[in-house]
Amino acid sequence: MCAAAALAAAMVAAPAAAQAPADPYPVVVVDCFSAAQVQPEEYILACGDGNNRLAGLHWRTWGASTATATGTDMVNDCRPDCAAGRFRSYPVTVTLSAPRPWPTHPGVQRFTVIRLLYTDSAPAPVDKDVTYKLVW
Template sequence: MDATGDNPTPRSPHTPTRLQARTGILLSAATALIATAVPASATPPTATPTPNPTPVVVDCFNKPQTRPEEYLLACGDGNNRLVDLHWNTWNHKTATATGTDMVNDCRPYCAAGRFHPYPVTVTLSHPQPWPNHPNTQRFTTIRLLYTHTTPTPVPKDVTYKLVYDSPDTP
């Protein structure tokens, strides 16, 4: 009945009652509240990680280095190492430095030998993905260009592969 006491106005079967309208409003508000309460971490990430644009050089101990002051070339016996490295460039393709190659003459044998300095230009190149280190590139080639004399019997310009892939230890 309406306020006058007369019969209520006939209602279409598609017209909601006040109770139905209130329920719909409350459900909409609850849905909006739940949607804002869900943490952002629940949504899957859309961006993929980008690789480190600057490669590293991996040392004998399987550690990444960037612009090292020293670099051990002879991992087994330590009889050849680069020292006093001054890096001119280090980018996504190459790295170039000047320094000194300290080489043991092993005379009369390596334990009794003496180290001799040889000025050198060092170039790292050919970056490749570093196995088991996602998003990290590592230089795989080293070139030594001796600017004066060379250690016997090494040529004035020599290139080596850098492949120190010992298994990682936890």
């Protein structure tokens, strides 16, 4: 009986951890298919032919103004042509930024800039630190 009373007292004395409600409309990144993504594991950069994609993305942050991940940029070397080329991997840090309203989805913000910082070598002729606008 004493043990039960002690357990009950401990349960009352230890308040449950407060959980912040999830943001129903987080900032998203829009993919090649016009779908909203939050912390995607993969992201295609070359929508036309799929010859450049980010893979194995591990998100460190995903906030209202920026998101940062590490992963691998998989780039087809297109030698002798893209159909016969080999995909080569490049370690990269990815930063999404510049959220703006998504015109076709009222109330939703989407990241409009992606920065790729290659932590080893970069695919030629790309610089080790490049920034692109996300237009889709």
